[in-house]
Amino acid sequence: MKFGIVTFPGSNCDYDAFHAVTDALGEEARYLWHREHDLAGADVVVLPGGFSYGDYLRAGAIARFSPIMREVVAHAKRGGPVLAICNGFQIACEAGLLPGALLRNESLAFVSETVRLRVENPETMFTAGYEKGQLLRIPIAHGEGRYTADEETLTRLEGDGRVAFRYVGPDGRTDASANPNGSMRAIAGIVSEGGNVLGMMPHPERAVDPLLGSVDGLALFESLLSRVSA
Amino acid sequence: MSNFRVAVHIVPRRGILDPQGTAVAHALQTLGFSGVADVKVGRHIVIDVAAPDRGAADRSAREMCEKLLANPVTEDFEIATVEPA
Numbered sequence: 001m002k003f004g005i006v007t008f009p010g011s012n013c014d015y016d017a018f019h020a021v022t023d024a025l026g027e028e029a030r031y032l033w034h035r036e037h038d039l040a041g042a043d044v045v046v047l048p049g050g051f052s053y054g055d056y057l058r059a060g061a062i063a064r065f066s067p068i069m070r071e072v073v074a075h076a077k078r079g080g081p082v083l084a085i086c087n088g089f090q091i092a093c094e095a096g097l098l099p100g101a102l103l104r105n106e107s108l109a110f111v112s113e114t115v116r117l118r119v120e121n122p123e124t125m126f127t128a129g130y131e132k133g134q135l136l137r138i139p140i141a142h143g144e145g146r147y148t149a150d151e152e153t154l155t156r157l158e159g160d161g162r163v164a165f166r167y168v169g170p171d172g173r174t175d176a177s178a179n180p181n182g183s184m185r186a187i188a189g190i191v192s193e194g195g196n197v198l199g200m201m202p203h204p205e206r207a208v209d210p211l212l213g214s215v216d217g218l219a220l221f222e223s224l225l226s227r228v229s230a
Numbered sequence: 231m232s233n234f235r236v237a238v239h240i241v242p243r244r245g246i247l248d249p250q251g252t253a254v255a256h257a258l259q260t261l262g263f264s265g266v267a268d269v270k271v272g273r274h275i276v277i278d279v280a281a282p283d284r285g286a287a288d289r290s291a292r293e294m295c296e297k298l299l300a301n302p303v304t305e306d307f308e309i310a311t312v313e314p315a
Contacts, residue, residue, distance in 0.1 A: 058301055094301075101303040106249050148246060148304055182247065 003029040004042025013049030017205045024208035025221045034066040044081045047088025060090030082197040089199035098199045100149030106182025110143040117165040125227040126198040129219035136216035138202040145201040147183035165189035234287035235315035241272035
């Protein structure tokens with residue numbers, strides 16, 4: 001399976017994603033420069049973390065106008081899988097691939113730590129390798145990760161099982177102290193209506209090797225491998 | 231075509247948590263501005279634009295806000311001024 005990893009000016013997790021795909025998963029990956037006009041046959045597109053265009057105006061606001069994004073949006077509309085991580089999640093929201101927005105962390109601080117996530121829906125192509133309610137240790141590193149949407153959108157997301165991951169404490173429950181950024185309903189990741197776009201603030205690509213302190217992110221990539229190439 | 235300078239204000243929507251505004255409000259209260267009830271921190275953007283007339287410059291700026299400058303999910307905007315430039 002072929003992964004296309006988009007590099008915007010200011011992306012800085014593209015190498016991590018490349019490493020996760022090629023070294024940990026053992027699949028093929030190539031970088032897609034933001035000025036390119038085709039996805040070079042990628043089965044899965046990764047919008048990686050970073051600070052595309054310096055986060056000018058709003059995080060992700062400018063990146064969405066990159067030439068490659070037109071192709072990414074078309075790919076998503078065809079049902080193609082898009083994994084949007086951190087800054088990628090912000091870009092996906094700005095591009096209208098996912099509802100809502102990521103705002104400044106409630107604490108106003110940049111938070112860089114390993115958090116606990118609970119798998120809310122193991123039925124998606126990104127989470128099929130997990131159990132419902134499984135707890136994962138995955139790192140986060142962001143200043144603007146507070147998921148925000150109106151009540152109607154939140155209710156729809158919940159009702160349709162589109163909340164993929166939530167921030168939880170060691171006991172597996174949501175509470176304010178375990179919510180690192182003040183996200184509404186402790187939402188850490190959501191999928192699109194068609195289930196083929198996942199946006200998440202935590203970095204699964206940085207949790208694929210025991211050396212990095214956790215391998216809990218690997219199953220996400222393995223899920224894609226089993227669901228997409230099939 | 232004439233040149234216009236358009237100023238727009240973009241602020242977090244009421245009801246959406248604005249921790250930056252809250253932090254500034256606390257700082258102002260600490261400084262003794264006890265009358266400060268609430269602060270919203272937003273952006274002020276100045277655009278120089280060529281347009282047939284003032285109304286067209288206003289409409290153009292509004293469209294810019296809707297398409298890019300403001301996030302429709304979380305922010306409100308207003309055209310503060312449109313002046314000949």
